[in-house]
Amino acid sequence: MIYLGADHAGFALKEELKKYLAKISPEEVVDVGSFDPHSTDDYPDYAKLVARQVQKSRKNKGILICGTGTGMVIAANKFKGIRAVCAYDAYTAKMSRLHNDANILCLRGRKFSTAKQKRVLKLWLSTSFSGHARHRRRIAKLSRL
Numbered sequence: 399m400i401y402l403g404a405d406h407a408g409f410a411l412k413e414e415l416k417k418y419l420a421k422i423s424p425e426e427v428v429d430v431g432s433f434d435p436h437s438t439d440d441y442p443d444y445a446k447l448v449a450r451q452v453q454k455s456r457k458n459k460g461i462l463i464c465g466t467g468t469g470m471v472i473a474a475n476k477f478k479g480i481r482a483v484c485a486y487d488a489y490t491a492k493m494s495r496l497h498n499d500a501n502i503l504c505l506r507g508r509k510f511s512t513a514k515q516k517r518v519l520k521l522w523l524s525t526s527f528s529g530h531a532r533h534r535r536r537i538a539k540l541s542r543l
């Protein structure tokens with residue numbers, strides 16, 4: 399399952415990516431909001447909703463969008479077992495799955511190309527964790543921090 403959340407600054411991109419995901423991914427997509435963008439839609443609230451779902455199963459992934467992606471990544475990484483990344487380019491997106499087994503992707507709703515973010519999203523979703531021992535060891539260390 400893919401959980402999708404955004405604050406007011408990420409709302410428009412969330413709506414775009416929801417349509418895009420329906421085309422490119424067979425996985426069920428659950429939109430946790432915001433459904434009615436307003437400046438009181440605060441990113442920590444949506445990060446919490448998505449992170450809580452991603453914590454429930456290794457199969458779940460999350461996509462979080464705010465103005466920059468940074469508020470979302472800070473908030474999401476406060477939840478145990480969450481490895482959230484901000485990826486603005488294909489290389490970071492790919493490596494965050496291969497090496498870090500990232501389970502939440504944070505994107506930016508403002509001042510960035512939607513087409514680029516679609517490419518980043520597609521690559522992130524289609525890249526699997528490498529499973530190499532050295533990466534498992536590092537991820538285990540992360541979870542003990």
Ligand code: RB5
Nearest residue numbers: 407464465466467468469
């Ligand atoms: C909202 O104005 C903005 O601060 C928020 O969307 C996000 O970019 C914070 O990191």
